[in-house]
Amino acid sequence: MPRRLLAFFILMLFLLASCQGQAQTLLPTPGLHRRTITPSPTATLTPTGTPTPETPPTPMPTITSTPNPFAELYIDALTQRSYGGGVLQIESLIENDSAFERSLFVYRSEGLNLYGFMNIPNGEGPFPVVIILHGYVHPAEYSALAYSARYADALAKAGYFVLHPNLRGFGASENDDNPVGIGDTIDILNLIGLVRSQAGVPSPLEKADGERIGLWGHSMGGSIALRVLVIDQQIEAALLYAPINADEAINLEHFEFDGRGNPKIDIPPEVLQGLSPIYYLDRISVPLSIHHGEKDVSVPIEWSRKLCLDLGMLNDEVVCHFYPDQPHTFKNSGDTVFIQRMLDFFNRYMK
Template sequence: MRRPAGAAALLLVLPLGACAGDDPDPAGDPPPTVTASSPSPSSGPTQPPTPTEQTKTLPPATDTPSLPNLMRADFDGRGLRVLRTEARTADYTRQQVTYRSNGTLVSGVLLRPHGRGPFPAVVLNHGYIEPSIYATGQGMAREQDWLARAGFVVLHTDYRGHAAGDPAGDLERELRLAYARDSINAVLALERLRYVDDDRTAMVGRSMGGGVTLNALVAAPGLVDAAVIYASVSSRFLDNLDHFTRPNRPEAVAALYDEFGTPRAEPAFYRGLSSRTYFDRITEPVLVLHGAVDHTCPPRWSRATHRLLERAGVDSTLVTYPGEDHAFYARWQDSIVRTVRFLRRHLGS
């Protein structure tokens, strides 16, 4: 089992519907474009990267919320408790659960394949859904079902401030760090289960959850064995602030500037909230999936993220789907088959 190191943290609010998208029927479309820094997901296994000295050395701590402070947190995900069983299928049992994220109660859904295990496990980080209307387990229903049927234990974290979890503070909802803390602790809580193989874990994040996943990877390198991000937000905090928050909630941007300064006055603060600043810490292979006509999260964001991951020495593969929008309708089945193949290759399942 891998163990990270990494302090308090927080999250950007995206507009309603910006990152949801569920359960359409797949259909045909042009073939995807694959750009890889190493063999594509269908080729043979690669050796995990060896952490560099730069990876092992923490950047300076800050006196404001930042990824460097999250890197120094002591994560202690534990106390995964079943609240009730929602359903039993021919392949798995689905249950509502809670777990502890450094003392904060977080809810979610757990899907356990039938059998004794130990099974590989995946934490799902969902996209933005307005917390006041969010229902536990919402946002990645297709991925939950497919991955559980493929033999993975799946924990879909709701994040704090959602469903049955403890409330989230305003600042936690404005920045992008507390949800990463909850995701990291979700992995640790999963690894404590007797039927989970703690040496075979991964993260899959969608839209805002893609940003959560990237933050978790830089905060806790070595925590998981692989990661997949779908239709992700930008790895640059200010892109998301300008694209989502400024047009919809300008008062939140003004409050952020009042408390921490403007990007011109305090550029280091905003760099410290951007996962791309610390991509050289990532030790896991990353699969980046994006629709070529995504109008919610522009494809250029994933192209830039992939390019910067490559530059930092990360094993990164970018797959762009022609004609596909943010919700991944026509080519979703192709994308999840590719995801499962990628995870099995890197988790050895």
């Protein structure tokens, strides 16, 4: 082999070996290289648990007015009611006078048995009716025949059919709630209704004239009579004998009880107005006769003087009599004069 060719061949082998050594240096051996990754902070979610149902809004309370327990007892309400029903019955004969017969009677009112006596004149009738409403006497000491029978007897002898009921809690009459005498008022209106329905038909009231009914009221009975007058305008005439006040607020202020022996109760002034006859005097058009003793220490005579003035401005037929030296219940000559004036008054307007 020529020398030039051999030298060229050796040079090429050298270069080839150099190139392979460089390739091994420049190309690193492949391996598993992992890049370290720092995790970014992740937001922590706080568990909320079971979702609480949304509470509905609390409704506004409905404003309702408290029922007025006296609403059905107002004079205007009592005027709208009907009265009577049932029957009046004779329980027993008390006595038979030469001029009249006295009997014990009973009737029902508001579920109560109410008793009293009636004087029926001898004769055919019909006779005008006078209903006597007694005053307050302690129930343990009450006796109708001891204090008011003389007035009933005088009327019966003069030809009047007289009914003398014992008010609630007196005598054998049953008792119940009776604020400022409203219960008594209803009872008397029921009695009047019975007279009108049973008069002239076979009954204990057969001899009564249901078209001619008058009222006679002493003390608390006078106040009841006055309230009846503003409710029932078909009454023919009324006599008031030392009546307590027609304004119930004054009675409650003045008396230890309510003027009728009942415990005082707290009644708002505006309610008392609806229960008091004084605010309805313009409804009274019947003849009135008012009597009061100047020595009365139970009911101030000034009350009757004012009532006479108030009624006199509304009614031409109001007559008032004041008795010197006479107490709450008249005595002796004063009582004699009173009885005669009573008879003259009823004879004038009911016969």
